[in-house]
Amino acid sequence: MPQTVERRPQTCGFCDGRGVTWKKDRDPSAANESRTCPACFGRGSVLVKQPSQECAACKGWGRIGRGLDTTGGEFQLCEECGGMGWQDAVLMI
Ligand SMILES: [Zn+2]
Ligand SMILES: [Zn+2]
Numbered sequence: 001m002p003q004t005v006e007r008r009p010q011t012c013g014f015c016d017g018r019g020v021t022w023k024k025d026r027d028p029s030a031a032n033e034s035r036t037c038p039a040c041f042g043r044g045s046v047l048v049k050q051p052s053q054e055c056a057a058c059k060g061w062g063r064i065g066r067g068l069d070t071t072g073g074e075f076q077l078c079e080e081c082g083g084m085g086w087q088d089a090v091l092m093i
Contacts, residue, residue, distance in 0.1 A: 039085075
């Protein structure tokens, strides 16, 4: 029997499930300007191998930086998890 890997949707670490990042704090006039999350490509969730474990490198944030993305979406993606914030995560199809 082949081993099956169970994966479940978990909240994307980079965008905290929003699917987008916003520019607003850097440039108030761009308050409504957003871009698709580069980690989950707008899905807001990613499929994570169970039992899920946060990425050790970014502690689940998906990036080098803490808090909401107020830098205009220019946080650097965590290289370990590709920004998803989880170990062994893949994109939702
Ligand atoms: Zn995301
Ligand atoms: Zn990470």
